[in-house]
Amino acid sequence: MDGPHLIYFADPMCSWCYGFSPVIEGIRRAFGRGLPVQLVMGGLRPGTKERMTEAARREVAGHWRHVHEASGLPFNEAVLAREGFVYDTDPAARAVVVVRREDPELALTYLGRAQAAFYAEDRDVTAPEVLADLAAELGLDRARFLEQWASEDAKQETWGDYAISQRAGVTGFPTLVAGPNAEGVYGVVTRGYAPGEQVLAVLRDWIERIAA
Secondary structure, three states: OOOOEEEEEEOOOOHHHHHHHHHHHHHHHHHHHHOOEEEEEOOOOOOOOOOOOHHHHHHHHHHHHHHHHHHOOOOOHHHHHOOOOOOOOHHHHHHHHHHHHHOHHHHHHHHHHHHHHHHHHOOOOOOHHHHHHHHHHOOOOHHHHHHHHOOHHHHHHHHHHHHHHHHOOOOOOOEEEEEOOOOOOOEEEEEOOOOHHHHHHHHHHHHHHHHO
């Protein structure tokens, strides 16, 4: 991607990324296509096979309450109580990658939609049928989406995203990076959740400096 842009390392089943979703939308409203956002799937818990234990449910629910307190966004913990629920983040991440192939900007919208479906609407976004329904809501062909989602190249592309995150030294989500400046250097805008006013102020200052 040429010119100043952002790289957003996120995961659709990361609660702090859900809390950060209004911030991303605020950035898109404030800067539009003048500051494009490149979305990279971080890989929170890809490939998890074990069903959630009661202790794990309590721990995760506690994290969700912290995000609610910080962001004000709604949470519905009922999804965690589903019988046999496996907190595998790979299906939803792969769904974002499939949408990103069609339209990188729409992928950001889909990410936010998947987050709201999981955290607020008690919808299981580890299920391909649910992921396809969300894609259809945004105007994508449901059958084509499912075909692409199940493909080996989509799986490899998604795991390629995880590898990019690891090589970039990203250890937590959300992570937002901006660049390049005149020297071609990228810098971290935030590691972890930060309120929108703070993030927008950092970005406005950065843009003024690189434009000077």
